[in-house]
Amino acid sequence: xxxxxxxxxxxxxxxxxxxxxWLGANTLLFMRTFLMYYCGQQYHYLHQxxxxxxxxxxxxxxxxxxxxxxxxxxxxxxxxxxxxxTHTVRSRKARRLLDKSKTFHVACGVAICVFSVVHVSxxxxxxxxxxxxxxxxxxxxxxxxxxxEVRFPGITGILLVLILFLMFTASSYCIRVSNYEIFxxxxxxxxxxxxxxxxxxxxxxxxxxxxxxxxxxxxxxANQTNPDKTEEESGQAVGDGWSCREEARFQPNSPETWLxxxxxxxxxxxxxxxxxxRSYSPVTIVAVVRHPCDVIELRMLKKDFKAHxxxxxxxxxxxxxxxxxxxxxxxxxxxxxxxxxxxxxxxxAESEILPMVxxxxxxxxxxxxxxxxxxxxxxxxxxxxxxxxxxxxxPFACVLHALLDGWRHFRLRRLYFVWVCRxxxxxxxxxxxxxxxxxxxxxxxxxxxxNLQLFVSQTDGLQNISEERYRPLSxxxxxxxxxxxxxxxxxxxxxxxxxxxxxCCGPKxxxxxxxxxxxxxxxxxxxxxxxxxSFS
Amino acid sequence: MGxxxxxxxxxxxxxxxxxxxxxGGIVGVAGQFRxxxxxxxxxxAGVFVCLLEYPRxxxxxxxxxxxxGQYCFTVCxxxxxxxxxxxxxxxxxxxxxxxxxxxxxxxxxxxxxxGIASLIYLAAAxxxxxxxxxxxxxxxxxxxxxxxxxxxxQNPPPRPPAEMRRKRAExxxxxxxxxxxxxxxxDD
Numbered sequence: 188x189x190x191x192x193x194x195x196x197x198x199x200x201x202x203x204x205x206x207x208x209w210l211g212a213n214t215l216l217f218m219r220t221f222l223m224y225y226c227g228q229q230y231h232y233l234h235q236x237x238x239x240x241x242x243x244x245x246x247x248x249x250x251x252x253x254x255x256x257x258x259x260x261x262x263x264x265x266x267x268x269x270x271x272x273t274h275t276v277r278s279r280k281a282r283r284l285l286d287k288s289k290t291f292h293v294a295c296g297v298a299i300c301v302f303s304v305v306h307v308s309x310x311x312x313x314x315x316x317x318x319x320x321x322x323x324x325x326x327x328x329x330x331x332x333x334x335x336e337v338r339f340p341g342i343t344g345i346l347l348v349l350i351l352f353l354m355f356t357a358s359s360y361c362i363r364v365s366n367y368e369i370f371x372x373x374x375x376x377x378x379x380x381x382x383x384x385x386x387x388x389x390x391x392x393x394x395x396x397x398x399x400x401x402x403x404x405x406x407x408x409a410n411q412t413n414p415d416k417t418e419e420e421s422g423q424a425v426g427d428g429w430s431c432r433e434e435a436r437f438q439p440n441s442p443e444t445w446l447x448x449x450x451x452x453x454x455x456x457x458x459x460x461x462x463x464x465r466s467y468s469p470v471t472i473v474a475v476v477r478h479p480c481d482v483i484e485l486r487m488l489k490k491d492f493k494a495h496x497x498x499x500x501x502x503x504x505x506x507x508x509x510x511x512x513x514x515x516x517x518x519x520x521x522x523x524x525x526x527x528x529x530x531x532x533x534x535x536a537e538s539e540i541l542p543m544v545x546x547x548x549x550x551x552x553x554x555x556x557x558x559x560x561x562x563x564x565x566x567x568x569x570x571x572x573x574x575x576x577x578x579x580x581x582p583f584a585c586v587l588h589a590l591l592d593g594w595r596h597f598r599l600r601r602l603y604f605v606w607v608c609r610x611x612x613x614x615x616x617x618x619x620x621x622x623x624x625x626x627x628x629x630x631x632x633x634x635x636x637x638n639l640q641l642f643v644s645q646t647d648g649l650q651n652i653s654e655e656r657y658r659p660l661s662x663x664x665x666x667x668x669x670x671x672x673x674x675x676x677x678x679x680x681x682x683x684x685x686x687x688x689x690x691c692c693g694p695k696x697x698x699x700x701x702x703x704x705x706x707x708x709x710x711x712x713x714x715x716x717x718x719x720x721s722f723s
Numbered sequence: 724m725g726x727x728x729x730x731x732x733x734x735x736x737x738x739x740x741x742x743x744x745x746x747g748g749i750v751g752v753a754g755q756f757r758x759x760x761x762x763x764x765x766x767x768a769g770v771f772v773c774l775l776e777y778p779r780x781x782x783x784x785x786x787x788x789x790x791x792g793q794y795c796f797t798v799c800x801x802x803x804x805x806x807x808x809x810x811x812x813x814x815x816x817x818x819x820x821x822x823x824x825x826x827x828x829x830x831x832x833x834x835x836x837x838g839i840a841s842l843i844y845l846a847a848a849x850x851x852x853x854x855x856x857x858x859x860x861x862x863x864x865x866x867x868x869x870x871x872x873x874x875x876x877q878n879p880p881p882r883p884p885a886e887m888r889r890k891r892a893e894x895x896x897x898x899x900x901x902x903x904x905x906x907x908x909x910d911d
Binding site: 304307308311312314315337339345348349352353355356357359360361362364365366368369 | 727728731732735736739740743746747750751754756757779782785787788828829831832835836839
């Protein structure tokens with residue numbers, strides 16, 4: 188598949204622009220702080236004592252300030268949902284950037300780790316230099332009490348690195364997938380991290396000179412000759428003030444971390460509080476339906492709950508675990524405030540719900556949300572392709588429910604729906620919905636609105652949907668895996684020069700293939716924009 | 724909380740701690756700190772810990788994700804048998820390795836991180852976890868489709884018992900039976 192510049196820019200351009208801006212901001216901040224400590228007059232004596240270690244440690248500290256403040260913003264999910272839902276962000280391109288909020292959070296996190304390593308290494312060198320280059324000339328500048336003493340005033344720094352170590356090691360992909368609880372509990376140590384971070388700089392080990400006009404750095408003192416330089420050189424070095432009018436005075440740097448960090452921290456804490464208050468009242472479970480392939484459907488009622496198709500919620504079931512919250516996509520949001528959800532119980536917490544549920548003693552469930560996701564954009568394209576893998580059909584089920592209620596007022600004119608499952612039984616989850624929508628569209632004389640393709644990827648055994656009422660499905664059922672390239676070519680030929688939204692919710696293999704196809708060359712002038720929904 | 728595999732987290736921590744120890748050692752040696760011999764030891768210890776912890780163990784349930792290129796390390800680590808399989812050995816080994824790192828400032832962070840990893844390994848060992856190597860799965864032969872499916876049927880389709888088949892002259896209506904499978908004419 189040849190890469191096409193136009194397709195690549197349409198799909199990846201926005202993300203890479205944000206990345207370039209972020210890298211630029213970091214580089215600019217690093218260089219500015221570095222040069223301030225390298226050339227600045229007020230740091231001249233300190234620089235003489237500590238050398239490069241001072242400049243690198245302070246420059247990396249300023250980059251850390253920036254990233255510690257930015258890392259919290261993508262996690263304000265309610266705020267992002269608000270921005271996505273109301274048309275505060277009008278452009279669809281900008282809303283697509285909101286899909287990448289978790290990636291941005293990870294990028295800032297990695298930057299924090301990398302620059303922490305740089306910062307700590309530079310400070311280690313500073314500690315040695317404070318000890319070895321103990322200054323008799325300016326005793327107030329020293330941290331060590333006498334030459335050769337290694338004094339380390341940075342206990343807060345050690346604590347910060349330990350917390351960062353715990354958080355970072357627990358957030359790798361395989362830990363998140365296998366033991367999500369470790370990730371969740373260690374990541375919630377962020378509040379301790381930020382409190383210690385704000386206190387970290389208060390120690391004031393690094394000092395700047397307050398009176399460099401009266402005492403230009405390098406000037407000659409009253410009872411001192413400068414053995415290194417000749418008269419002309421020293422005169423040129425410091426201009427006309429080569430004799431000192433007063434002694435150098437030093438003051439510790441005022442802490443600025445709290446200026447950077449307090450805003451986003453307050454915003455995030457407010458968001459968590461809002462989410463906690465919103466999810467305080469438990470939902471009423473109206474019905475529980477068992478579906479084939481170990482899937483249960485929960486129908487719930489909650490006061491003042493409004494959601495749009497494509498959004499997801501986070502469930503908390505205290506009888507299983509008080510602190511764990513797991514995300515699930517909604518499959519139906521109807522006007523009488525009922526919403527349903529399809530749960531795929533993994534061999535973990537959720538399978539413990541079933542025995543309670545079977546005895547009709549429904550456990551208390553708390554719901555936090557709804558939160559926005561990329562699937563909400565299906566209605567904003569003229570042509571959309573929705574690809575679902577197995578249980579990944581849930582966001583699209585909500586879309587189909589919304590179309591069943593009324594399809595005319597959306598911008599969407601044609602929907603291609605491809606559903607790939609391993610077993611035939613899985614199609615029965617939404618067989619009724621698909622057939623109902625198909626019949627409705629045929630009756631209203633828009634048979635080409637919905638193009639349905641069902642695939643069963645396991646090829647053993649006789650597979651057929653034999654029920655008469657599901658005839659539209661059995662005639663669109665194909666055995667084997669879909670051939671994506673042919674599908675894209677067909678969509679391109681029948682929708683020339685249009686922008687097609689591609690929505691994928693399924694295994695990584697499928698989404699990678701689709702992403703590659705969206706970026707590659709198309710002959711009919713159609714642009715495919717890739718949007719991915721992920722569960723983890 | 725009952726099904727957490729602590730060893731996986733301890734493995735990530737030990738690998739990161741090995742890298743921190745290595746970095747601290749490099750800074751200590753390059754900066755020519757006092758007692759730089761401890762920093763040199765930290766470099767060697769860091770490399771050893773990284774090599775030991777690089778191959779990920781197999782999960783009890785679910786799919787195990789390998790690290791890139793870990794197969795050769797898996798083979799080396801597997802060859803030590805119970806020494807590397809048992810997590811008690813690893814916990815005490817890491818605790819012993821980290822102690823010399825605590826003597827100079829440059830490596831004290833690596834020492835503390837490796838200490839934490841060793842405690843988590845101890846917790847994993849107490850819960851009975853073990854290191855299993857991730858070996859390439861031998862392609863198990865799929866249930867083979869019987870050869871007979873490719874031959875035409877040898878027997879005629881099942882028919883009702885002989886009493887029903889025998890035409891009874893006195894009751895022609897009752898003698899007729901409905902074919903269980905509808906019979907249609909062959910068009911081709």
